[in-house]
Amino acid sequence: MPTIVDRRSTRVSGGSKVADPIASEIEPTPQKRKLRSSSSSTTEDSRITSDLTPSPLKSSPSKWKSPRRCVNDSPKSTPNANRGAKAVNLSKSPVKRRLSESFLEKPMWNPRDMEQLNGVKEALHVSRAPSNLVCREVENNRILEFCKQAVEQEKAGSLYICGCPGTGKSLSMEKVNKVLVNWAEESGFQAPDTLSLNCSSLSNTSDVFGKILDKITLRRKINTCTSPLQYLQKMFSEKQQSAVTKMLLIVADELDYLITKDRAVLHELFMLTTLPFSRFILIGIANAIDLADKFLPKLQSLNCKPAVVTFRAYSKDQIISILQQRLKAFPYTIFQPQALELCARKVASASGDMRKALWICRSAIEMLESDIRDSINSLDLPSLHGGVSDQQRDCACDKSLIHESNVVRVDHVAIALSKAYRSPVVDTIQSLPQHQQIILCSAVKLFRGKKKDATIGELNISYLDICKSTSIPPAGIMELSNMCRVLGDQGILKLGKAREEKLSRVTLKVDEADITFALQGIRFFRNCLQQS
Ligand SMILES: Nc1ncnc2c1ncn2[C@@H]1O[C@H](COP(=O)(O)OP(=O)(O)OP(=O)(O)O)[C@@H](O)[C@H]1O
Ligand SMILES: [Mg+2]
CATH class of the missing domain: 1.10.10.10 (Winged helix-like DNA-binding domain superfamily/Winged helix DNA-binding domain)
Incomplete structure (x- = not known):
């Protein structure tokens, strides 16, 4: 009996799944502390769950709401359709129109060319910081203006950046920092020293004060009876001591790791910016949006409420723009416009997490690679029995080079999405x-x-x-x-x-x-x- 087999299916006998090596790559930070997962991560998860995971099979009397409708929504998504205008639904959206136009303008890529393949995969890797950060202009300007003002006026202050995972907070801060240093040099201001801290790497929350102190002075000068916090408090309460110090930009990423039961460390840290001769520009970053509600009122009562910049989840059009930006350098078409759109739409509706969008795109490319391997293998089989000559195989390969099968299609993205957001219905x-x-x-x-x-x-x-x-x-x-x-x-x-x-x-x-x-x-x- 002929069987319907698909090598790419994640199902293996016994119903267990093949471990997905790439999956681990997208997890923001697996061991994030409770507050993080119970706040934004949970929010994200529950959004994903409510969007993608219907109630258990038997318990739902009514029809399950489909999270997958988008697969079919994709404009006339005929994965094998010939490349050309008819395959592209020119929409009113400028982002989508640009997407369609670039598809028509550029030649297809050749995913069999390892150099091209690796180049594209690298451009879509999360660790690859884009030279130009799109879709975060407003947020970055607000952060930059805040820092510039502090440098110009030599005035301490604090800013809190919050937003869901993968919304570009850390990346934006890195970019702003570089721009700030250049701006200070060009405008004749003394650029601040920078201390970038990932609070999740501190073994003890109060170590944060020691790190700050290390940056501005030599610790051996300090009387051992004084804690780093006390030393800093004293230092920025006295004019003479602080006057010799440069401004210090402290970027405290993953700020939620500093939360203790009484939140003392967090409060003390922000209060350092309110001391009369403080030289700190403190920027705290966290993805726990409700952290602001929890600790801002207290900071306000302590008179050190930070300015807040919120990074909203990326919308579908923003995700498309970011992906396009990353692929702009390539003179060929890699994705069918509908495929990129499907990825963007799904990720935007689930979490707006750019890491996930990038992972799905890379995973979809791997689906295409697997398709290509399948087609080459199927040509190889008959040739073993003399059925297809080398010349015929080469010719078939050549033909397929100009065929639509070379682009990443909707079905590739759909499979990648199913790996990223599995639902029990689909699994069943x-x-x-x-x-x-x-x-x-x-x-x-x-x-x-x-x-x-x-x-x-x-x-x-x-x-x-x-x-x-x-x-x-x-x-x-x-x-x-x-x-x-x-x-x-x-x-x-x-x-x-x-x-x-x-x-x-x-x-x-x-x-x-x-x-x-x-x-x-x-x-x-x-x-x-x-x-x-
Ligand atoms: N605007 C953008 N342009 C290009 N790539 C982006 C953009 N925003 C995010 N990314 C990609 O997503 C990755 C995750 O972004 P980032 O680390 O800044 O997220 P985050 O908001 O700090 O998340 P978390 O809260 O989990 O720390 C980046 O490394 C980058 O590859
Ligand atoms: Mg971050």
Whole structure:
């Protein structure tokens, strides 16, 4: 019996999943402390969960809301469509229009060329800081203006930057710092010293004061009876002592790690900027948005409330712009516009986390690589038996060079998305036996028009059609009906009662977009579902 096999499926026998080596790359910081995960991470997770994870299969009486609709929403997303204007839906959005135009202007890339492939993957790597930071101009200007003012007036102050993970806070601060130093040099101001601290790396929260002290003075000068905090407090309370010190820009990233039960360290740190002769420009960064609510009122009562700059989650258009910016240097087209758009839309609706968007793009490229390997292997097989000559294979490869199969398509991104945001519905469908998957595929085809239910007899006709097209021996109608009951028990189908089994009415209990999404990693189903 022919089987429908897809090498890329993450399913392995026994239902366990193959560990995904790239997945670890996207986790912001796995061991972040509770506050972080119970605040913004939880917010993010719950947003992802509510967006992508419907209630457990059996508990939901109504139809599951599909998180995958976007896969189908993608404008006329025919993954194998020929490249050209007809494949691109020119939308009113300027970002999307630019996306479509660049697709039409540039030649295709050649993912078989390792140099091109590695170059593109590198450009999409999170660690690759872009030379020009787009979509954060407003936030960066506010931070820069705050710092410039402090330097110009030699006035201490504090600023708190908050926003969800992957929204460019740390990256922006790095850029602002560089611009600030250049600006100070050009405008004749003394550039501040900079201390960039990642608070998560401190073994003790109060070590932060020791680090600051190390930066401005030699610790051995200090009387051992005095703590670094006391020394700093004394130093910036007396004119003579502080006058010799340069301004110090302290960038305290992952500030939430400094939170202790009484928040004393955090308060003392911010209060250092209010001492009469303080020379500190303190910038705290955290992704716990509610941290501001928790500690700002107290700081206000202590008269050291920082200015706040919030980094909002990236929108779909911003994600597209950032991805385009990273790919701008390449003189060829790498992604189908709809594929980039799908990635951006999904990530924006889940978390707006740029790390995730980058990971999904890289993962989609790996899907394309895997497709290419598959096609080369399938050419190799017959040649072993003398079926295809080297010349024929080369010719086929050459032809495919100019074929659409060279770009990263919607289906590649869809698979990458499913790895990044797995939902139990999709997992369940992907781990069903082959014939039950065919039944679901038949149901999707049957319910594509206005039809919302069908009899087992009608479903059987659609099922037989699909089996015939793949030469898979079909199950009998009684067996089909039993399989529908199993799918009913799993909450995927609803099966009514009737005098005759074949007259029982069947309805889908999951969104058809979820089925399409779950099955499109398998080429056979993908083709089948694309046919009208
Ligand atoms: N505007 C942007 N342009 C290009 N790349 C970006 C942009 N914003 C974020 N990125 C990418 O996303 C990665 C994560 O950004 P960043 O480290 O600044 O996030 P963060 O807001 O500090 O997240 P966290 O709260 O988890 O620390 C960056 O390393 C960069 O690769
Ligand atoms: Mg950060």
